[in-house]
Amino acid sequence: MDLKERFLKYVSYDTQSSEESTTYPSTEKQKVLLADLAEEMRTLGMTDVEMDRYGYVMGTIPATKGCENAPVIGFIAHVDTSPDMSGADVRPRVIEEYDGGDIFLNGQLTMRVEEFPELALFKGHTLIHTDGTTLLGADDKAGVAEIMTAAEYLMTHPEVAHGKIRIGFTPDEEVGRGVDFFDVEAFGADFAYTVDGGMEGELEYENFNAASARIDIQGRNVHPGYAKGKMINAIEVACELQGMLPAAQKPEYTEGYEGFYHCVGLNGTVDKATVSYIVRDHDAAKFEQKKVFLWAAVDLLKKKYGQEVLTLTVKDQYFNMRKQVEPHPQVIDKALKAMELAGVKPLVRPIRGGTDGARLSFMGLPCPNLFTGGMNFHGRFEYCSLTTMRRAQQVILNLAQLWAE
Secondary structure: OOHHHHHHHHOOOOOEOOOOOOOOOOOOOHHHHHHHHHHHHHHOOOEEEEEOOOOOEEEEEOOOOOOOOOOOEEEEEEOOEOOOOOOOOOOOEEEOOOOOOOEEEEOOEEEOOOOOHHHHHHOOOOEEEOOOOOOOOHHHHHHHHHHHHHHHHHHHOOOOOOOOEEEEEEOOHHHOOOOOOOOHHHHOOOEEEEEOOOOOOEEEOOOOEEEEEEEEEEOEOOOHHHOOOOOEOHHHHHHHHHHHOOOOOOHHHOOOOOOEEEEEEEEEOOOEEEEEEEEEEOOHHHHHHHHHHHHHHHHHHHHHHOOOOEEEEEEEEEOOOHHHHOOOHHHHHHHHHHHHHOOOOOEEOOOOOOOHHHHHHHOOOOOOEEOOOEEOOOOOOOEEEHHHHHHHHHHHHHHHHHOOO
């Protein structure tokens, strides 16, 4: 199965994860693709293929003769798609030799170069995009397809020298629980790479420190005609809290190493409301300051409306992996060399997000992130470059060989 066919097959599976679920994985439908991946790995002849009760799939590409003592490396990708938009009944469209112009999605929606200027960089590429009604699922089924296609190549070309390679697929990355039960010891790799980036050449070993915050607001509802001095409108309190946060520290105003507060949910009535935020920053000290500021804002509103009105819950999700990866410079050096051999210009920059690799790095498995070729993740404007995906596949193959030298 070639890369294009494999990717189009994988995006046909609905693997959306859920932030509301308390099960693991958060949705049973993720296990359908995971089980099929395990079976595909067995069909390719990979060994030690297992899918555990949490849905993690692991398998081995055995070392070629003479390379048994090379470091064991791993490649990891997640199968779930974002809760932000439906991943059911995805209808991908393929553009051969993209001309660099606007892309018609459907009768109401066009992806315009004016709004997405990076499209111009893909002129001449083969692009795969949505029909505007769902996300595409390149995050991270592009990575899954690239790993599996590289694995098939290695299994069918024994003349390519490489050490033992471990493959891993995870659920629930999009809801921050992707490696909650990942058994690093069982995986058995010395180093690994997540294949979960975007733009061609991306090599990332710095990511956000991340936390989620939920504010439950208990209002006081009375007849609006007689509400003076009595009513506490939970929606108004939520809006007041939002107004207290630094206006410039929002996703739409930040880039590079700049962190943000992002309101991702607001549900409520006059009587009761819930506000959800994600808090992000690359710098550990600034990350802590952001959380302290949020606590201070809530405390101020408590003094105004009453201690029982607001309840804040903050949960750390993951941390910047840089300090865990930098002591192992060979992990980065070999990735840079692999890109060079593939004709790819490296683009080393911080991830404005997180990956399973961030948490795995803190669990003892240094795990930087490689590009996939996907763009505009989590929404109807998502697309990927098949041209770049093929280069990502080649980078994986190059890494397999470089670690055996």
